[in-house]
Amino acid sequence: MSEALVRPLRLLSARTYLWTAVAVLLLALPFYLDRFWLQAGLFAMAAAIGAIGINLLTGATGQLSMGHAFFLAVGAYGYCVFAADGGDGLAGLGLPTWLAAVLAVLVTGVAGGLFSPISGRLSGAYLGIATLALVFIGQHVMFNAHDLTGGANGRDVPPLSLFGLTFDDSELLVAAVPFGSAEKLWYAGLVLLAAGALFARGVLRGRPGRAMNAIRDHRIAAGVLGVPVARHRAAVFVLSSMYAALAGVLLALVFQRTVPDYFGITLSLEYLAMIVIGGLGSVSGAVAGAVFVSVLPQLLTRWSDALPLVSAPGTGGIAPGEASRYLYGAAVVLVVLFLPGGLVGTAVRRRTGNDTGTHTEER
Amino acid sequence: MSTLAEILLNGLSLGSVYALIALGFVVIFRATEVVNFAHASLLLAGGYVTATLHDDLGFWPALLVGIAGAALVGAAVEFLVMRRYRGSDHSVPAIVTIGVDILLTTELTRRIGTDVLALGDPWGDAVLKLGPISLAHTRIAAFVAAALLITAFLLAFRYTSWGVAMRAAAESAETAALMGVRLGRVSLGAWAVAGGLAAVAALFLTVFPTPGLERATSLAALKAFPAAILGGLDSTTGALVGGLLVGVTESLATGYQSDLTFLGRGLGDLAPYLVMVAILLVRPSGLFGTKELARV
Numbered sequence: 001m002s003e004a005l006v007r008p009l010r011l012l013s014a015r016t017y018l019w020t021a022v023a024v025l026l027l028a029l030p031f032y033l034d035r036f037w038l039q040a041g042l043f044a045m046a047a048a049i050g051a052i053g054i055n056l057l058t059g060a061t062g063q064l065s066m067g068h069a070f071f072l073a074v075g076a077y078g079y080c081v082f083a084a085d086g087g088d089g090l091a092g093l094g095l096p097t098w099l100a101a102v103l104a105v106l107v108t109g110v111a112g113g114l115f116s117p118i119s120g121r122l123s124g125a126y127l128g129i130a131t132l133a134l135v136f137i138g139q140h141v142m143f144n145a146h147d148l149t150g151g152a153n154g155r156d157v158p159p160l161s162l163f164g165l166t167f168d169d170s171e172l173l174v175a176a177v178p179f180g181s182a183e184k185l186w187y188a189g190l191v192l193l194a195a196g197a198l199f200a201r202g203v204l205r206g207r208p209g210r211a212m213n214a215i216r217d218h219r220i221a222a223g224v225l226g227v228p229v230a231r232h233r234a235a236v237f238v239l240s241s242m243y244a245a246l247a248g249v250l251l252a253l254v255f256q257r258t259v260p261d262y263f264g265i266t267l268s269l270e271y272l273a274m275i276v277i278g279g280l281g282s283v284s285g286a287v288a289g290a291v292f293v294s295v296l297p298q299l300l301t302r303w304s305d306a307l308p309l310v311s312a313p314g315t316g317g318i319a320p321g322e323a324s325r326y327l328y329g330a331a332v333v334l335v336v337l338f339l340p341g342g343l344v345g346t347a348v349r350r351r352t353g354n355d356t357g358t359h360t361e362e363r
Numbered sequence: 364m365s366t367l368a369e370i371l372l373n374g375l376s377l378g379s380v381y382a383l384i385a386l387g388f389v390v391i392f393r394a395t396e397v398v399n400f401a402h403a404s405l406l407l408a409g410g411y412v413t414a415t416l417h418d419d420l421g422f423w424p425a426l427l428v429g430i431a432g433a434a435l436v437g438a439a440v441e442f443l444v445m446r447r448y449r450g451s452d453h454s455v456p457a458i459v460t461i462g463v464d465i466l467l468t469t470e471l472t473r474r475i476g477t478d479v480l481a482l483g484d485p486w487g488d489a490v491l492k493l494g495p496i497s498l499a500h501t502r503i504a505a506f507v508a509a510a511l512l513i514t515a516f517l518l519a520f521r522y523t524s525w526g527v528a529m530r531a532a533a534e535s536a537e538t539a540a541l542m543g544v545r546l547g548r549v550s551l552g553a554w555a556v557a558g559g560l561a562a563v564a565a566l567f568l569t570v571f572p573t574p575g576l577e578r579a580t581s582l583a584a585l586k587a588f589p590a591a592i593l594g595g596l597d598s599t600t601g602a603l604v605g606g607l608l609v610g611v612t613e614s615l616a617t618g619y620q621s622d623l624t625f626l627g628r629g630l631g632d633l634a635p636y637l638v639m640v641a642i643l644l645v646r647p648s649g650l651f652g653t654k655e656l657a658r659v
Binding site: 062121122132273329333 | 392398453458461462463582585630637649
C-alpha cells in the first residue's frame, strides 16, 4: 500500500522539481544577464504570449489567421492612446498605465469581435486571406490617423507603473544590481506569460478546448454533436486577438516606441512560423516556437562576425535578419514535412514512445 | 467624364493583370486543393529574371526566359516540397507554402535590395491619345496580353487533354487517378502554368507608370489574393471577375483620391481588401465559388 502511494508522489515531485528549477532560473536571470539578452528574452516572452493566442486559433481550432499583426498593433497603440498624457501633441487620455494596458486588451477584443461576421463563418484559406485585409487596413490607419498614431514616425510609449513602481530606466538597486527597464519588465513579462499560458492551458483542457479541436477535426460532426461552430470560431478569434494585444502592449513597453512599419505582413507570417515550428495546438509548442523565431535573429546579430556567411547589415553579405528568415522559413518547411507535431510534439512523442497518435497532451 | 473613362480603362487593364495572377492561384487550388501563399514570390522571381537578363538578351528573349524561370521555380516548389507531403489535411500544405514564400521573398528582396530594376520593355512611357482620353501604351499592351493569355488558357482548359486531366483531378482526384490521370503531372503542370502567368503579370505590374521592379512589387502582387477570394477560390470565372473588380476599384480609389482625402492617402492600395471584406460579408464563399452544402 505504501508503495502505491509513493510512486505517484515521486512522479509528481520530479516534475515539480523541474518546474521549480526553471522558475528559479528565469527569476535569477536579470541579476546576471546584460541588457541585450534581457531584451531578447523579453521579445521572446511577448512573442510567446502572441503565439499562444494564435495557436488557440490556428492550431487548436484550425482557423488560419494572417492578421495578427493588426491586433498586436491595436494593443500597442491602444496602450499609448490610453496611457499618454497628450504632452507630445498626440491624442492621450492620461489614464493610469495599468488601466490603459487592460483597456488596450479589451478594445482589441472588441475589434476582434467586430470581425466575427467573417471570423465565425469563414475557415481555412478564405479566412487567412480575409484577415490579410486587417493588416492592410491597420497599416493604412497607422500611417494616416496622425493624431492617434503619430503617423510614419510612430509615437513614444509611456512607461508602465504599478503600485508606485515605474518600469522605466530610473535606477533601482536590487542586491547591488542596477535594475533598469529591461530588468523590471522581465518580471512583468514572466508574470503575464505564466498567466497567459495557464489560462490557455485551462481553455485547451476544458470543454472549450474539446469543442475547438472538434471543429478543427470535423466541423460538421462537431455541429451534429451540438457545438455551436460559428460562435466558438468567433469567440476563439476574440480571445486570440486579446492575447495578441497583450503581446503588443508588452512589445511596445520593451521597444519604448511604436512604429507602423513593424506591424506589417512579415510579422503575421512570423507568428504563423512560430506555432508551426513549435507545434500546432499546444501552449508549450507556441512558447518553444516563439523562443526559436524571436531569439534566432538576436543570436545571429550578436555573433555575426564569428559565423560564416553572415555579415553585418550593409556590407553586402547576408544580414543577420535575413539569415534568420532563411532559417525559420526552412524550418517551417522541414518541420511540416518531417516533424508533424512540431518540435514539442516530436519531443513528447519520443519521450512517451507513442508513435501513432498525432494528439499530444496539451501543456 | 473623360477622367472617369480613363480611370475605368486603366482599371480594366490593371484588373486584367490581377486576373492573370489570380488565375494561376485558382489553377493551383483546383488541381491540388492547396492555397498557394508563395504566389507573390513566384511573380517576383519571374520579374527578377527578366530584369537581370534584358540587357544581355534583349527584351523578348529575356521575357521568355523569365516566364520559363518562374514556371521552373513553381515546378521545383511542387516537386521538391509539396509532393513530399503525404498527409490529407489541406491546410498544412498551405502553411508549407508560407514557409516557401518566406524563403523565396527573403532571397529575392535581398538580391533586389533598395534598387528599382527596369524590365526593358519596348513601350516606354508612350501615350495614346483618343480624343480627350489618353492611355499609356503599356496599359493597352497589358490588357491585350492578359486577354490573349486568359483566352488561350481557358481554351486549353476546355479542349486539350491536359485541361481535361486537370478538371478531372479537380472534380475527384481518386476517380481521375483510377482513370489513368497522373496526378503528379497535373499538379506539376498547374504550378508551372501559375508561375508562367505570374511572370507575365510581373512585367505588367512593373512597367510605366510604376517605376520598376522593387521590393514593394510583391505587395502589389498580394492584391491578387483578394481578387481570387472574392471571385471564389475554385472558379476560373471568379478569378477573372474578381481581378477586374479589384483593378477597377483600385483605379477608382486612386483616381478620385483628391475627393477622398478625409480617408487618408494611399486609399487605392486598401480598396481591394475593403471590397473583398464587403463581398465576403454577403457571400462567404465568394461570388462564383462553390457553396458548401452542409446544414446541421
